[in-house]
Amino acid sequence: MRRWNGWGQDTTDYPLPEPAAEYLADLIGSGSTTPDATREQVLGNVPASRMTADPLLSLEPADRLRHACGHSLPDWVAIRSGTLRTFPDAVIYAGSEDDVRSAFSLCRQTGAALIPYGGGTSVVGHINPLPDGRPTVTLDLSRLRQMRTLDDSNHVAVFDAGVCGPDLEAQLAARGYTLGHFPQSFEFSTLGGWVATRSCGQQSYYYGRIEDLFCGGHVETPAGVIDLPDLPASAAGPDLRQLLLGSEGRMGVITQAHVRVRRLPETDAFYGVFFPDWAAGAAAVQEMAQGGLPVSMMRLSDAQETETTLALAGKPDLTRWADRGLRLAGYGATRSLLILGITGEQRRARQALGHARNICRKHGGLFPIGMIGHMWQKSRFLTPYLRNTLWERGYALDTVETALPWAGALDAAGTIQQTLRDAFAAQNIRLLVFTHLSHIYADGASAYTTYIFPRAKESEATVAAWRAAKAAVSRTIVGLGGTISHQHGVGLDHAPFLEAEKGLAGIAALHAAFRTFDPEGMLNPGKLIAA
Ligand SMILES: Cc1cc2nc3c(=O)[nH]c(=O)nc-3n(C[C@H](O)[C@H](O)[C@H](O)COP(=O)(O)OP(=O)(O)OC[C@H]3O[C@@H](n4cnc5c(N)ncnc54)[C@H](O)[C@@H]3O)c2cc1C
Incomplete structure (x- = not known):
């Protein structure tokens, strides 16, 4: 059964190995x-x-x-x-x-x-x-979960929008297809939710973000029905799909979504590549993205995240051995881990791997370590379960994420981390904070920062510490010119910062659009934009 007060199924756990618990206690106390x-x-x-x-x-x-x-x-x-x-x-x-x-x-x-x-x-x-x-x-909407049609000539599937990730992929796999949309919340999040929040899957570099996959659908609104036809492309004025994507339940209820699907790939492999430092890794992923290399995922951890990943891996003997080997090879305290995904037809995948190897080596990458990639793949949807274990050990965990242009992206990520450190330090709370570039684009990257801090005895104090830090870091993100969200959406928490990106006129236009479809203001009031 699904946990009522935490993440995931109550039959699944992600235990915290004792050395990892000691590592955390050393860094941030209990x-x-x-x-x-x-x-x-x-x-x-x-x-x-x-x-x-x-x-x-x-x-x-x-x-x-x-x-x-x-x-x-x-x-x-x-x-x-x-x-x-x-x-x-x-x-x-x-x-x-x-x-x-x-x-x-x-x-x-x-x-x-x-x-x-x-x-x-x-x-x-x-x-x-x-x-x-x-x-x-x-x-x-979870009872609406059937695949309605799958068109073999167009590679478009029509699903009821309440279908969750595993159910959707199972129905497609039975016909030899995949959508390839794998957010970390894949186990429970739904197709309608992905569209309504402009979600981004881990292999979006290959399959596309949900806005690339969502090509039409049926929407019930209080003012009537919107049927979005799935056309390969259109120059017929502004695209209503774009208004619906990210509308967060304010514009209507998506009951059916049409999505572009692909044949199941021949290869879907992941590799670990170590770089001497984060900047070297970033130069490599930037070059791969700008060269249009057909990889499926590039996820580049900073030094602190690399160290924490190894510490929390739950295989102390293996990680001690790996650590010694890496240090001998010159990948020491500043090392940075890239998880590289290669997906698709075998011959192209082999070529992509060869090109990726050359680019990584040019930037000092130690390539490729299949075992690390395999371990990542095995635990890709399991990691959120760690939040339960951390909580029970006395720690709160949260994340912030943005996307920024390449120029100054790593410095900006450093500023985001420092803002969080300062905000918690002002309340005498020690913080473990680390970042990875989670999605790579030719013109920039998303920076995904995780932070862990000891819980206070009083729940109000934990929330107050979080609120102060969240406000400070959100101001920093928009001040740096980043988006307030690359993938999690706006909801309540990011709503005060949306105007920085859309402008006053943009917010007014969104208000007017929502009012057109929902004149009484019935749908999800207060989310995305106030009122
Ligand atoms: C552990 C964890 C990992 C995550 N990883 C990722 C990630 O990798 N990438 C990512 O993009 N996000 C991620 N998220 C965030 C979250 O999973 C996404 O925002 C997801 O798209 C929400 O889908 P859902 O079905 O759970 O929607 P809900 O949480 O139920 O709803 C989200 C919003 O969508 C609206 N909505 C939902 N369904 C419909 C519908 N049919 N019609 C109209 N509106 C609708 C709701 O009103 C609400 O405003 C993660 C969250 C967690 C907890």
Whole structure:
């Protein structure tokens, strides 16, 4: 069963090896291991529903708790500490487009807000009801999960939008295809959620981001239906798909999505490459991207992330041996690990590997180490489970991410880290912080920063520390000219910083568009843009 107060299935764990626990304690000390609230305690906080009984609605406290929040840090603190106070008044499990339309009618009659809900994996407050006095209904789309059609001539599949990653890939694999969209939340996030948040998968360099894959669909809005035809390309004015992508449930409910799929690849391999330092690695990935090398993934860790990855790998003997060998070969404290993915037809993959090897070697790369790539591949969707273990050991973990042009990108990543360090230091909290370039483009890269800090005894203190740091680092990111989000979206947490990117006129245009499709302001109010 899916955990009610943490990540993933309750049958899966990512244990923290003892040497890794010691490594963390040395770096940042120990945190509070105040016991979590029990499920019964949290269920006891669910207030009486303000909706009246209706066959479409579940008013069950367990359903309302399950849909009350996502996976942002404040969400984690609230649910684990039992201080979660905002719950939807009801949940609708839509089984058809008729149900979605009935949900609109019901909310219109009662003045309730309606929150479309995919897999609930948001990390920025997309799906939380607002404590604004208005009743809220959550529209769970997970029953809509069938592949409708797969067109072998166009390589376009039509899916119900509530389908989650593994279910979608299994239905495609049975016909010899893949979508190739693998965000780290793949296990639970859904196709509709990916479109609504402009999600980016780990192998987007090869398969494309969701905006490249999403080519049409069916959207139910309070003002009527939008049918987006899947055309290979069009010059017929502005593209409505682009308005829907990233609309975060404000414009309508995506019930079907048409996606570009590919034949299952002959090769899907990952390699580890060590560089003497992060700058050398960055020069190599920049050259590979600008040369159009057909690799599928480049994920380049800074020195601290490289060291932490090795420390947390859970294979102390192996990593000690690897560390000694690397040091002897001249890859010491500043070394930087690249995970390189090569995907596709075998002959092209071989060629790509050869080219990548030459470029990496030119920049001092030690290439390739298949075992490290294989270990990464095995744990690619398991790593989020570490957040459960860290929490139970007294640590909170969060991430910030942006995308920046190449010029000054590494310095900017350093400034982002320093902002976080300073913000936590101001509160006497030690911080472990590290970054990887997660997605590489010809004109820049996304910088994905993870930070871990000891939890305070009082949950309010943990959230207060996070809030101060989040505000400071968000200001830094937009001040550096980066986007407030390369992949997680805007939700509640990033909404105050959107204007820096869109401008006042841009925000007004988004308001006007949402009002056109949702004149009563029923859909997911307060997310993406205030009100
Ligand atoms: C451990 C972890 C790892 C992650 N890794 C990645 C990653 O690698 N790449 C990445 O891009 N993101 C990542 N995320 C963020 C998150 O998974 C994405 O934002 C994802 O796209 C959300 O999908 P979901 O189905 O869970 O949507 P939800 O969280 O349920 O909803 C997100 C938003 O989409 C809207 N929405 C959902 N479905 C629909 C629909 N059918 N119609 C209209 N609106 C809808 C909701 O109203 C909400 O505003 C990660 C999150 C976690 C917790």
